[in-house]
Amino acid sequence: MKNKEVAEVLRHIAALLEIKGDNPFRVRAYQRAAQNIEALTVDVEELARAGKLERIPGIGKDLAQKIKEIISTGTCQKYEDLKREVPPELINLLSIPGVGPKTAKLLYEKLGIKSIEELERACLEHRVSRLPGIRSKTEENILRGIQLLKQHVGRRPLGEILPLAEALVEMLRRQAPVDRIDVAGSIRRRRETVKDIDILVTSRNPARIMEVFVSLPLVGEIIARGETKTSVRLKEGIQVDLRAVDPACYGAALAYFTGSKAHNIRIRELGVQRGLKINEYGIFRGDERVGGREEEEVFAAVDLPWIPPELREDRGEIEAAQAGQLPRLVNYDEIKGDFHVHSLFSDGTASVEEIGAKARQLGLKWVGICDHSQGLRVAGGLTPKDIAAKKAAIQAFNRHSKDVKLLFGTEVDILSDGRLDYPDDLLREFELVIASIHSGFRQDEATLTGRILAAIENPLVHIVGHPTGRLIGERDPYPLDLKTIFSAAQKAGVALEINAYYKRLDLNDVNTRAAKEAGVLLAIGTDAHSLEQMNFLSLGVAVARRGWCEPQNILNTFSYRQLKEWLKKKVS
């Protein structure tokens, strides 16, 4: 049983307890346990077998027992009992914005409502507004929430939203009396998907900022408007929260609104232990504000060094910071190249020369031109005779380019029987070989794992591309035994890709961290099929940082010379 499935059961228990009106701290305990299990870089089953479950923060005797039960039976007695008390379908109601556990319980007890469809009907028939504590306004809000849910305005890929957030900041900067301004929230942490855009500002005239904000042409509707906090929904669907704070508490507010929620709770608890109250208005001892202008002060108040936003998930960063063992994360400006770009020779839209020029503009030193192999006909895969022309084009570019070098590469298909789509003699021609799966996603775990292992064991393969095949919001990762793959890749000196295309981000953050811990090298590639998509490289760096990677874990920090050495050594 996978970590995710165990976490799911615990989360359901938390939701049912919440609806039931159980002790909120017990609810939080289940939620925290679920989160921490999901963030594990080892199998929870393994920890259970070794009797080490209680080493996971937030898991004591009781939860350890329940987790063992869940692993062996797929469920636990407590969950089954709860499901008899509270209909599990009610959990779906909680996904409606504006509907929480109390409302869900009320709807079920008074009207017998269990599904979103039933709730929508009841609202349209105005049966909901007759309930105690609910009037027409709330009924309208619930209906609107259901509409939003239907439009799939849930979590959106970071790559779609980040440019929008940056544009909003630019507009506010230009049109309003802004002093400091930052995007906070999950965007600042660079989570792979985001639910809303959080923007924080300081200004001598916050009222004016709010005024400018709500009248921006991008804004569709105003959800809430206060003096310090305004929420709107953009016409394109995403919610934006704007908060104005005093300069004296900007750092505290930035830390607070960056989150994550779980990270903040831990920081505040550390504050309480030291007799401090930490909130978005600063750091307080009694009624006296003792800091908060800069973010560093918040961490310093609880005896911690500043923690990079990408790590703030309560996945062990606080313990690492306490022990002085935070990783020295790879920086965005240490990235010297992109491993994975498609050209006109296969299904890309840019020529070799254009890719080289774009790389120069991005400040890169090298780019791997890795087109598809022959089997992938739909993607214009290269037959052996196209390959010579491509090689010539790359050599021509490199002859006259001193600062940017292109690598003659391929993204060779791993066929459904585990063979590669080019024979070894042909593969030997390339400077850089990425092997990827593009078909047979429905095979079982053993078969898929075997295909990747076969590629790893071929000494001509440098990198395994988008290892899990997932597409955010579209396709789940196919089943793989990643632990075995990591260990094989480490032994063979094969790198695994962090594919930076905004819908892939594959490996993801948690898997990247597990790979790093297994001693696997990681290679960031944009998988760009156009010049614009080469901009996504920073999303891949974000994944690396969220995966606790240091420069030495990331091959993209290599200079061209170092990289050539590595590529050669690999083949020896």
Next chain:
DNA sequence: GCCGTTTTCGGCCCGACTGTTTTCAGTCG
């Protein structure tokens, strides 16, 4: 349900905004 340089019991992060309310509960982040 967890957890301990305040502790093995009694705490557990903190505030904004909305709607339905005359003082607050619910939701959200």
